Amino acid sequence: MYRTHTNGQLRIEAVSNTVTLAGWVQKIRDKGFMIWVDLRDRYGITQLIFDEERTPKAVMETASKLGREFVIQVTGKVIERESKNPNMPTGDIEILVSELTLLNPSLTPPFTIEEETDGGEDLRMKFRYLDIRRKPVRENLIFRHKVTMAVRNYLSAQNFVEVETPYLIKSTPEGARDFVVPSRMNPGQFYALPQSPQTFKQLLMVGGLDKYFQIVKCFRDEDLRADRQPEFTQIDCEMAFVEQEDILNTFEGLTRHLLKEINGVTVEKFPRMTFDEAMKRFGNDKPDIRFGMEFGELNHVTQHKDFNVFNQAELVVGIAVPGGNSFTRKEIDQLIDWVKRPQIGAMGMVYCRFAEDGTFKSSVDKFYDEADFAEWAKITGAQPGDLICVLSGNTSKVRAQLSALRMELATRLGLRKPNEFAPLWVVDFPLLEWDEETQRYHAMHHPFTSPKPGQLKLLETDPGNVKANAYDLVLNGNEIGGGSIRIHDKKVQAKMFDYLGFSPEEAKAQFGFLMDAFQYGAPPHGGIAFGLDRLVAILGGQETIRDFIAFPKNNSGRDVMIDAPAAIHQEQLDELNLKTTHSEN
RNA sequence: AGUGCCGUAGUUCAAAGGCUAGAGCGCCCCACUGUCCAUGGGGAGGGUAUGGGUUCGAGUCCCAUCGGUACUGCCA
Numbered sequence: 001m002y003r004t005h006t007n008g009q010l011r012i013e014a015v016s017n018t019v020t021l022a023g024w025v026q027k028i029r030d031k032g033f034m035i036w037v038d039l040r041d042r043y044g045i046t047q048l049i050f051d052e053e054r055t056p057k058a059v060m061e062t063a064s065k066l067g068r069e070f071v072i073q074v075t076g077k078v079i080e081r082e083s084k085n086p087n088m089p090t091g092d093i094e095i096l097v098s099e100l101t102l103l104n105p106s107l108t109p110p111f112t113i114e115e116e117t118d119g120g121e122d123l124r125m126k127f128r129y130l131d132i133r134r135k136p137v138r139e140n141l142i143f144r145h146k147v148t149m150a151v152r153n154y155l156s157a158q159n160f161v162e163v164e165t166p167y168l169i170k171s172t173p174e175g176a177r178d179f180v181v182p183s184r185m186n187p188g189q190f191y192a193l194p195q196s197p198q199t200f201k202q203l204l205m206v207g208g209l210d211k212y213f214q215i216v217k218c219f220r221d222e223d224l225r226a227d228r229q230p231e232f233t234q235i236d237c238e239m240a241f242v243e244q245e246d247i248l249n250t251f252e253g254l255t256r257h258l259l260k261e262i263n264g265v266t267v268e269k270f271p272r273m274t275f276d277e278a279m280k281r282f283g284n285d286k287p288d289i290r291f292g293m294e295f296g297e298l299n300h301v302t303q304h305k306d307f308n309v310f311n312q313a314e315l316v317v318g319i320a321v322p323g324g325n326s327f328t329r330k331e332i333d334q335l336i337d338w339v340k341r342p343q344i345g346a347m348g349m350v351y352c353r354f355a356e357d358g359t360f361k362s363s364v365d366k367f368y369d370e371a372d373f374a375e376w377a378k379i380t381g382a383q384p385g386d387l388i389c390v391l392s393g394n395t396s397k398v399r400a401q402l403s404a405l406r407m408e409l410a411t412r413l414g415l416r417k418p419n420e421f422a423p424l425w426v427v428d429f430p431l432l433e434w435d436e437e438t439q440r441y442h443a444m445h446h447p448f449t450s451p452k453p454g455q456l457k458l459l460e461t462d463p464g465n466v467k468a469n470a471y472d473l474v475l476n477g478n479e480i481g482g483g484s485i486r487i488h489d490k491k492v493q494a495k496m497f498d499y500l501g502f503s504p505e506e507a508k509a510q511f512g513f514l515m516d517a518f519q520y521g522a523p524p525h526g527g528i529a530f531g532l533d534r535l536v537a538i539l540g541g542q543e544t545i546r547d548f549i550a551f552p553k554n555n556s557g558r559d560v561m562i563d564a565p566a567a568i569h570q571e572q573l574d575e576l577n578l579k580t581t582h583s584e585n
Numbered sequence: 586a587g588u589g590c591c592g593u594a595g596u597u598c599a600a601a602g603g604c605u606a607g608a609g610c611g612c613c614c615c616a617c618u619g620u621c622c623a624u625g626g627g628g629a630g631g632g633u634a635u636g637g638g639u640u641c642g643a644g645u646c647c648c649a650u651c652g653g654u655a656c657u658g659c660c661a
Contacts, residue, residue: 175661
């Protein structure tokens with residue numbers, strides 16, 4: 001037996017017991033006549049003591065040669081500490097070691113294994129197994145486990161069945177790029193890894209399983225971000241015989257359960273907002289509603305005043321920054337530079353200080369008077385002491401720009417409190433989205449999403465305005481889930497493919513299996529999928545999903561620890577019927 | 586694919602174009618009668634990602650390449 005107790009277990013009651021412990025050497029404090037060693041495992045830290053008088057000479061000798069991260073096993077007596085440490089759970093006791101076994105030595109780790117490590121991101125990823133020994137990373141992984149257990153327990157209790165769907169499937173042209181896997185047994189042919197188990201879960205509904213879920217890896221070969229990984233995990237769900245209302249209620253229930261179970265937060269009915277309203281009020285389809293700074297559209301109070309920038313703008317829109325009047329001129333200039341960066345792309349920013357004494361001072365004083373600014377303040381909800389920031393131009397661009405500014409300012413002003421949770425349903429998404437590049441409409445969600453009842457005809461006349469039975473669950477400005485009521489009628493599905501530019505032949509080749517299935521009594525059905533990595537990060541009050549993934553990939557999709565991807569041997573290539581070709585550039 | 590920022594001891598960072606490229610942490614040695622980020626003293630360790638250029642002189646300026654990172658495009 002390697003150990004009788006863990007390192008987080010022993011308390012004052014255990015004094016005078018003989019115990020055996022095992023773990024990693026966290027810290028050695030060698031005072032010559034006395035050596036203390038902090039012994040660490042997943043459960044905590046227990047202090048070991050070796051001293052000249054009470055410890056066997058040989059043991060003392062070995063102890064003086066220990067190093068950080070050595071794996072050791074000790075046997076000794078639990079004694080009460082002479083000077084206690086109230087900052088640790090085991091701080092009242094220590095182990096007077098009588099036997100010490102070195103189970104495995106360690107090289108000096110390249111960074112400190114402490115809560116606040118000196119290691120950079122890079123290095124930590126390269127030695128991720130050492131990083132995982134650190135408490136914050138370990139706690140995050142355990143936190144993720146708690147969330148997935150809560151999800152499984154809740155959905156299982158609601159009669160959902162977890163079913164595994166295949167990872168080796170077929171590539172589809174729409175949507176994200178697929179990761180592909182060559183088939184050795186079928187020369188020249190490839191599997192694709194699923195971007196989501198979408199069609200399979202629909203087929204499970206045709207199969208009569210009624211309520212399905214799966215905590216499942218999905219794969220997308222697109223460029224990465226701080227919050228985006230090439231392989232990520234979804235809580236994928238589908239239900240039969242449901243309307244949108246049923247889905248919203250069921251998964252509002254799940255989310256409420258998680259907030260209660262994991263964060264101890266009680267949230268009443270989740271508010272709902274249409275896509276159009278979200279765009280108008282927040283410039284964004286995933287608004288963070290923990291704070292205000294709602295958009296105020298100013299077109300009607302800014303036109304015909306000789307200020308051409310506003311006169312020519314499709315949209316003039318502003319927000320009131322709480323307490324923003326205290327910004328210095330320099331700070332405001334920096335804000336203007338910030339919105340003019342290529343990533344944001346605003347042409348400029350008009351601002352108006354709303355002083356505590358009720359007067360206004362603006363960058364466009366030449367064109368507008370106090371009465372005009374009072375209108376601006378009224379529309380944007382500005383109070384004395386605030387700063388009104390106004391952008392103008394093309395509606396969709398300006399909304400995106402002002403939304404980015406709103407989020408940036410909220411972050412700077414500390415309004416995005418990680419322990420505050422504001423869920424929101426965004427509903428009535430457009431069915432289609434115009435794509436400039438290909439000059440045609442694409443499915444905004446996916447091609448299996450059903451249009452709102454009675455809107456099918458609109459497809460002919462005004463396709464951009466067709467609303468879908470599609471919804472997103474937003475939490476603190478992040479899309480944590482999205483779904484739709486699906487099409488379950490073959491004719492409607494065929495029509496959809498037609499509108500999306502699939503020829504009947506293409507549609508049959510790509511999704512024939514699904515449309516065939518629809519002919520054999522497909523029930524009405526719909527579902528939702530949650531991004532688990534992001535959900536866990538938000539519930540954990542953190543920004544980066546990498547901190548909640550045991551072995552994440554870097555910005556270029558590399559695993560720097562195992563050094564993947566990598567070239568493979570010619571024999572492997574041959575076996576897979578892959579020819580090595582050199583591209584011309 | 587694009588733009589910004591970054592690349593200097595094991596590590597985190599310093600070093601107005603100018604002395605032998607420094608410091609904290611870590612590491613090694615010594616001391617120390619209750620430590621717990623132990624303390625005090627001593628020591629080792631890099632020639633600045635790579636390649637080219639400008640200059641009397643280059644971590645520092647310029648160009649290219651590579652790598653990291655954040656964002657934009659992209660992510661049905």
